[in-house]
Amino acid sequence: MAGRWRRWNAAIHRDIGYLAAGLTIVYAVSGIAVNHVADWNPNYRLGERTYEVGPLDKGREESALAADLAARLQLKVPPRAAFQPDEDTLQLFTKEGTYSADLPTGKVVFQGLRPRPVLLAWNRLHLNAPKGLWTYLADLYALGLLALALTGILILKGPKGILGRGAWLAGIGAAIPAAFWAWWAWLR
Amino acid sequence: MLPRALLLVLAATLALRAGEWKNYGKNLTVKEETKISEILAHPDKYQGKKVKVRGVVTNVCPERGCYLNLKGDKKFQQLQFKVDDGVIVFPADAVGREAVAEGVVAVTTFSVAEQKEMCPIEAKALDPKFDPKKIKGPMKVVRLDGLGAELKN
Numbered sequence: 001m002a003g004r005w006r007r008w009n010a011a012i013h014r015d016i017g018y019l020a021a022g023l024t025i026v027y028a029v030s031g032i033a034v035n036h037v038a039d040w041n042p043n044y045r046l047g048e049r050t051y052e053v054g055p056l057d058k059g060r061e062e063s064a065l066a067a068d069l070a071a072r073l074q075l076k077v078p079p080r081a082a083f084q085p086d087e088d089t090l091q092l093f094t095k096e097g098t099y100s101a102d103l104p105t106g107k108v109v110f111q112g113l114r115p116r117p118v119l120l121a122w123n124r125l126h127l128n129a130p131k132g133l134w135t136y137l138a139d140l141y142a143l144g145l146l147a148l149a150l151t152g153i154l155i156l157k158g159p160k161g162i163l164g165r166g167a168w169l170a171g172i173g174a175a176i177p178a179a180f181w182a183w184w185a186w187l188r
Numbered sequence: 189m190l191p192r193a194l195l196l197v198l199a200a201t202l203a204l205r206a207g208e209w210k211n212y213g214k215n216l217t218v219k220e221e222t223k224i225s226e227i228l229a230h231p232d233k234y235q236g237k238k239v240k241v242r243g244v245v246t247n248v249c250p251e252r253g254c255y256l257n258l259k260g261d262k263k264f265q266q267l268q269f270k271v272d273d274g275v276i277v278f279p280a281d282a283v284g285r286e287a288v289a290e291g292v293v294a295v296t297t298f299s300v301a302e303q304k305e306m307c308p309i310e311a312k313a314l315d316p317k318f319d320p321k322k323i324k325g326p327m328k329v330v331r332l333d334g335l336g337a338e339l340k341n
Binding site for chain 1: 244245246250251252253259263264266273274277280281283284285286307316
């Protein structure tokens with residue numbers, strides 16, 4: 001009887017493991033990617049160019065300034081919109097990115113973001129950007145991980161099982177986040 | 189033959205979507221729009237109130253898509269619509285598109301310590317002159333705690 005449930009447990013662990021493998025890779029890779037968001041942009045590559053178009057008369061209306069700047073930059077497609085965050089700066093928004101002009105000097109910096117195709121998709125799924133159906137699929141995956149953890153600790157019996165060496169390792173694994181939280185929340 | 193038909197269907201779908209509005213977050217419920225300039229002129233009057241505003245997107249969080257700035261109806265003005273990470277994820281290509289956004293007006297004063305802990309990109313979006321090495325004192329911010337938004341394709 002004991003052997004039968006352990007065989008079922010191993011089979012469930014194995015099959016859920018196969019099912020969860022793909023999404024685990026997605027979550028693991030994007031987890032590392034978004035963890036280091038302070039050091040790099042995991043979703044987009046930033047492209048930057050500079051132009052010199054000559055000083056622009058900042059006394060004019062924003063629309064006139066925008067038309068002048070677009071002409072000097074020889075933009076083939078009209079910008080989506082323009083904005084002056086302050087009196088010395090004019091921004092032109094295009095599909096490809098933003099041109100920011102320093103009006104007194106005429107120096108223009110273009111910044112465009114190009115998506116990192118695979119990572120952007122994985123990160124968006126990780127952060128549940130699609131919402132709706134994806135919320136339930138991600139819940140299902142989380143339940144799968146829970147099942148993997150519970151069935152995993154019961155796979156082996158004997159001295160390497162959860163009543164032996166496994167208890168120590170599982171205890172260390174659980175203690176690491178608990179100890180870190182205690183230090184971070186109350187002791188630091 | 190089939191790939192061409194698929195491309196035509198895709199092109200037609202994209203053409204139909206142009207000009208459409210796409211919803212992010214909760215559906216909009218407030219009927220009347222409030223001018224951004226009105227909120228910025230009287231933040232205490234609007235603090236804690238749910239409002240709907242309209243404007244061109246001037247900035248989007250390039251890392252997490254967790255905020256967007258909306259151009260005000262008066263010169264040099266913009267208002268930030270902010271959500272917690274992952275609640276709504278705005279695409280970076282929203283910049284320059286028209287948006288209608290709904291949220292609760294929040295007037296917050298960030299202490300020096302809080303500014304040092306802030307995401308520098310978000311802080312710079314709130315104040316383009318923000319420099320974490322040159323924080324002089326508390327920073328008062330008026331923004332929307334975002335609930336939902338619609339972006340024009």
